[in-house]
Amino acid sequence: METKKRKISIIGSTGSIGTQALEVIEKLQDKFEIIALAGGSNIELLRQQAEKFNPKFIYASKPLTISGIKTADSLEEICSNKENDIILVAVSGKIGLKPTLKAIENGIDIALANKETLVMAGDIVMKKARENGVKIIPVDSEHCAIHQCIKDISQVEKLIITASGGPFLHKSVEEMKKATVAQALAHPRWHMGKKITVDSATLMNKGLEIIEAHHLFGFDYDKIDVVVHPQSIVHSAIEYVDGSVIAQLGLPSMHIPIQYAITYPQRFEGIKSKSFSFADIARLDFEKPDFEKFPCIKLAYQAGRTGGTATACLNAANEEAVFAFLDGKIKLYNIYEITAEMMSQHRVIENPTIDEIFATDEDVRRKTREHINKLIQKVQL
Numbered sequence: 410m411e412t413k414k415r416k417i418s419i420i421g422s423t424g425s426i427g428t429q430a431l432e433v434i435e436k437l438q439d440k441f442e443i444i445a446l447a448g449g450s451n452i453e454l455l456r457q458q459a460e461k462f463n464p465k466f467i468y469a470s471k472p473l474t475i476s477g478i479k480t481a482d483s484l485e486e487i488c489s490n491k492e493n494d495i496i497l498v499a500v501s502g503k504i505g506l507k508p509t510l511k512a513i514e515n516g517i518d519i520a521l522a523n524k525e526t527l528v529m530a531g532d533i534v535m536k537k538a539r540e541n542g543v544k545i546i547p548v549d550s551e552h553c554a555i556h557q558c559i560k561d562i563s564q565v566e567k568l569i570i571t572a573s574g575g576p577f578l579h580k581s582v583e584e585m586k587k588a589t590v591a592q593a594l595a596h597p598r599w600h601m602g603k604k605i606t607v608d609s610a611t612l613m614n615k616g617l618e619i620i621e622a623h624h625l626f627g628f629d630y631d632k633i634d635v636v637v638h639p640q641s642i643v644h645s646a647i648e649y650v651d652g653s654v655i656a657q658l659g660l661p662s663m664h665i666p667i668q669y670a671i672t673y674p675q676r677f678e679g680i681k682s683k684s685f686s687f688a689d690i691a692r693l694d695f696e697k698p699d700f701e702k703f704p705c706i707k708l709a710y711q712a713g714r715t716g717g718t719a720t721a722c723l724n725a726a727n728e729e730a731v732f733a734f735l736d737g738k739i740k741l742y743n744i745y746e747i748t749a750e751m752m753s754q755h756r757v758i759e760n761p762t763i764d765e766i767f768a769t770d771e772d773v774r775r776k777t778r779e780h781i782n783k784l785i786q787k788v789q790l
């Protein structure tokens with residue numbers, strides 16, 4: 410059956426999720442029309458993408474002009490364009506929040522990869538989405554899995570989020586303390602952007618995902634469990650009130666959740682490369698997470714349960730600490746210590762406005778950078 414092309418924009422098209430989304434779209438060319446592509450500083454790649462996919466608009470955080478294609482002034486401008494049926498939010502970190510809110514205000518559905526948006530302002534984002542009749546379809550493989558499993562949410566008892574465990578799952582705390590940036594970036598299962606890869610090494614990523622799941626599906630933190638599953642075949646599961654457990658399985662590829670999110674509720678063969686075989690996989694392992702070795706998960710549960718601006722504080726402190734680690738200024742383990750310190754200093758605002766969330770974000774980032782500079786000076790003395 411001939412269907413209308415879905416009009417899509419991708420913000421963060423030059424990143425790991427963005428480039429894989431374009432691979433999906435290339436396979437499903439007759440299903441999509443690209444309205445806008447937006448990236449940050451990799452303007453060469455954005456130029457190549459624009460030449461290949463011919464969007465109506467482009468945006469980059471550096472100056473870029475391409476003849477025949479209009480340049481948008483901001484990500485928000487792209488997300489205000491009501492021509493879009495759906496926007497894939499695939500930027501990394503806090504820059505996802507404002508454009509997502511713009512898209513929601515304009516009634517545009519969202520395929521959401523940027524988990525930080527919900528960590529910072531999940532209550533506001535989800536409320537606005539409900540008010541505007543906007544669908545938020547998760548791209549994160551765990552949440553995409555849960556989205557696929559849920560038939561009647563009122564009968565679901567709990568969510569079970571799987572975690573690969575990252576590169577340090579079977580390494581000692583001592584080895585983790587000595588970890589280099591290269592070791593932290595060597596994720597055994599997924600090839601992703603640097604920020605999420607470091608978060609996956611500390612398991613803060615899982616913590617952020619717990620908060621993301623709380624907002625997307627409306628479950629209390631007591632009803633969201635994490636289990637380590639190194640093969641990354643079971644992408645997450647739900648347990649119904651009667652004890653039935655429904656899990657979503659698949660080979661570890663982000664193409665599948667990206668495609669699911671941007672084509673929902675339809676399904677297509679798309680980019681699937683090979684058929685799933687239980688016999689080839691042979692075994693699936695599960696273990697409890699080690700909260701002592703990976704204390705960032707506990708910190709995220711704590712921030713989530715506290716609510717208000719606590720999760721925005723967690724997100725800002727963690728993001729600044731991750732940048733400092735990537736710059737070689739601090740050790741991997743310091744990320745937890747710094748984030749925990751910022752959380753303990755933070756005076757939580759309950760039911761914050763969006764302006765209070767942005768103010769918290771800026772304030773915590775400034776304090777985190779100051780704290781890191783003091784730590785560096787101490788080590789040098």
Ligand SMILES: NC(=O)c1ccc[n+]([C@@H]2O[C@H](COP(=O)([O-])OP(=O)(O)OC[C@H]3O[C@@H](n4cnc5c(N)ncnc54)[C@H](OP(=O)(O)O)[C@@H]3O)[C@@H](O)[C@H]2O)c1
Nearest residue numbers: 421423424425426448449450451500501522523524601602
């Ligand atoms: N990668 C995964 O497998 C995966 C899985 C689940 C969830 N996620 C989530 O998806 C999001 C993206 O992750 P990723 O791994 O794709 O990150 P990434 O590879 O680092 O890509 C980030 C994208 O954001 C763009 N960007 C950065 N600063 C920008 C700015 N100021 N204005 C406009 N664009 C800007 C980057 O552009 P340039 O590169 O051109 O600077 C790039 O296109 C994150 O929130 C992550 O947690 C990722």
